[in-house]
Amino acid sequence: MPEKIEATTNEHNKHSKYVGSLPDISMEALLSFGPPNNCGNTPSIRLFLAKYHAFPCALYCTADDTSALLHATTIVNYIRDELKHDLNTDRISRNYSRQTKQMYVDARFCDLGNGIMIEITDAYFNSDVQNPNKLKPDHSDDYFLLASQITFYYMPEQDTYVQELSSTFAKMTVFS
Secondary structure (H helix, E strand, C coil), X not given: CCCCXXXXXXXXXXXXXXXXXXXXXXXXXXXXXCCCCCCCCCXXXXXXXXXXXXXXXXXXXXXXXXXXEEEHHHHHHHHHHCCCCCHHHCEEEEEEECCCCEEEEEEEEEXXXXXXXXXXXXXXXXXXXXXXXXXXXXXXXXXXXXXXXXXXXXXXXHHHHHHHHHHHHCCCEEEC
């Protein structure tokens, strides 16, 4: 996988030929282009618009196989360790699991700072899985925190890198 590509800035967008670039629009007008906020959900596209003054490209990451489930914890650890991302800067929401009797992060929104934002949504615990990849469970009773969906929002110059990242994430799975 190539090194993390250099940061995309608003200054770069001022001269961009990217059809989604909106460099000279006021913040208020820019945010009005984003989809309406749903209470409790992260306004992902609006945050991207505000930071990069451009509509994002999007890639929806799913596992390689219909019975495969994305292991959120392995993916988040990869983002922290391999991409050197500070998880304390993420927008998260928490929920309580009655099965494990603990709080967990059920949604996470990361800004890698290089024209890529990653959203992990609808995470849930499941213990009824097969683990051929020998991933570490999140709880002693073999519960795994699984992500329903991972979405990459990104600038077009990051397309190849995001595809490679998505392929890497798609291998971080357990099976139902």
